[in-house]
Amino acid sequence: LNCPVDQVLLDNNKAYGVRLVDGTILKAKQAVVSNADPYITYNFFGSGNDDETTSSSIPEEFDTYMKETFLSTGEEDEDDNNTGIPDLKSFIHIHAGIDAKGLPDNIPNADFPAQWAVVRDWDVGVEAPRNIVLCSMPSLLDPDL
Structure with a gap:
């Protein structure tokens, strides 16, 4: 399809479509599914800056999950709690x-x-x-x- 996505569109923390890089908005009939890894998917959520996307933001649960699981160092903190999954650098x-x-x-x-x-x-x-x-x-x- 060769349609790069710019942003996942949300309404009340539910994805209802995507905005493509060229500005085209596609609304989902049932669901928005990402085939990208968690890092890239996370970056598809934005703050929204027009009437179509004003309610778009990273859902709090997803934001917390990503920060605790994927976006942290993977090292243990001072209380021996794992702070996420470490990057595999090679x-x-x-x-x-x-x-x-x-x-x-x-x-x-x-x-x-x-x-x-x-x-x-x-x-x-x-x-x-x-x-x-x-x-x-x-x-x-x-x-x-």
Whole structure:
């Protein structure tokens, strides 16, 4: 669809649509679903600055959850409480959509998997800098992607 989202639109803390980067507003029939990770989804909520979005703001429960779970350091505080999930600093994940025309019908398979990983050194772990790359080609599983 190639329609980048600028903001999730809210009314009384319920998402009812999205505003696209080009300003177009799309209203949902049943639900607004984000396929983005929590960090990006969090940033889609804004303060709203026109009649269509004046009630938009980050819902308090979601804001608290994100700050406590994802946006904190992941270290323990002075009371030994975990302050969130730490960033995994060496993780690279590539999502590739390819035109699968001309590829064999039996893919994905062991020789041409839809997902794979390359680990430079298992002994240092996946958090070691530049040690792991994950690749995913979901279009091999669903050609409509």
